[in-house]
Amino acid sequence: MAYTIDKSFALASKEGASQKASNKYLILHSTANLGASAKNNASYEKRTWTTAYVHFIAGDGIVYQVGTPGYVAWGAGPKVNGLSPVQIEMEESADVAKQRRIYNTYIELARDYAKKYGIPLTLDTTGNGVKTHNWVSQNLGGTDHSDPYGALKRIGIDKTQLAKDIANGAGSSVATKPATTTSSKPAVSKPAATPSTGIKWIAQTGVFTITDSDGIKLRSGSASVKSPLLAILKKGNTVKYNAYGYAGGYVWIRQPRSNGYGYLPTGNASGNKRTSYWGAFK
Template identity: 45%
Template sequence: MNFNVDNAFALGTYEGSSTRTANKFIVLHETTNIGAKANASYFKNNWSTTQTYVQYVIGDGGKIYQVGADGYQAWGAGSYANANSPVQIELARTTDKATFKKDYATFVNFARSKAREFGIPTTLDAYGNGIKTHKWISDNIWGSHTDPVNSYLEPFWGITHEQLAKDILSGISEPVAPKKTFTNINNVVTVLNGNVKAYATYKKDGSANGTTNIGPGTGWISAGIEMINGKPHYLIGGNIYIPQSITTFNDRVAINSDIPVHAVDHTGKVVNIDLVGGSAWKFGSMSNIPGAGWCYQIATDMFLPIEYAQGSGFKG
């Protein structure tokens, strides 16, 4: 089976570990947040400060992004597992059923392909060498992680450990239909009931739309959020933006996902706290965080990427 691997975020010369591995394990992870490209970019740009990266990140509809080099230690599962795993693979989250089917099939088949390449058995979490979940590494060697099955595959898509083991052993010829689905993402924003006849709207360049005003209390479907004049604005039409400050989200942000997402700190490092889909958070300032883009500050050192906010147009 042939795979198209995107090398845009591959570590360069003198980046990452130069230590070769033994060929015992292929380690399977999940990213805990949404989007493979964003995760690969984060690994590429932060490997030296976080001491964390893997060889591959899979997601975004079955795409494969390479970060580390095959056969050299990645930093994803503790020193012993890192030293004995020529390949470690992250599966990025999604809320979209069709995207997940492609991601999961690629995740399974690519892991099988890499195992055969390095002479590793295509058994999951069995005795001896083989393909291992990060949870197996934690249970048997070191750590406290439960990915990818307990943290993502089973609770969000109904893929049990037994199903993953079966798929790892046999491969997937047709994408697997997940047993769970999610409700529609909500991108409706509502204008405040202010003591005005109408509110002004703006263009992307920051100038006012003199002929397009909107009434108090009206609801709009937003296709995205842009930073205009240093403030977040919702896109409600062709080059028509309304400030978040005139909506019911003027002082808070709602998470636009049925899957829990993770915030980042001021360096762009993922904060390992589940933020429940649909929950609302008070926010202060906006910050442009490396690797995460514009974010809402929802705690002292916790920032929510703008793409996870209601009104972002986000669909998983």
């Protein structure tokens, strides 16, 4: 085993789901949080486990445990959580060489635990096996995420290669596989003035403080509830923004980030008219 498992952020006995999961699927995720370490993601999930968490977050030669393997975790939606004794997130790094090492850890961990729970080393096929979060969204529903394929694209890994690596192990194929021409420039690092939703951004700077008790999901890529999840922000969290706009029945704000933009809905809208507030502006 070329990785170590750190249990610093493992849920306590009275934290997390108490139900055992059936040994049908192993779910592959990515964090959708480019630049945040596996440790930081694990720490966040430990603090916010009542909202969502997985069993493991794979980093560069180290794996952080959050949920208890064999038991239900809340990472892939209600239709699959009870069928998945292990769910694994992959740390996302802009450093291509590091991301490949993280990927090797991710694959080895997935293979080890699939074997432990008698789950076939097949990817996104019918029946029992290893499934991506994207497969769950497309085939079972209850979730709309498309990970981990967006993150894997940055190191030249497509579905075919991922399936081969799940079946046989990553080995040296990842280290020698050339990245695609766009891998060094992931889409999230090129913020669009007008994303796919057709939103028209109105320049405005300010700070938004969340007052909604359920929190709000921060997205990447575009102002859409179907865009990749960056984080779940809690009541009291603040977001600095530089523009706002209307799309999909919500009023969105745009948060400048080191690698692009984050997009946060701040209330409901009817056309270009706000109908509710989920926080306070200043």
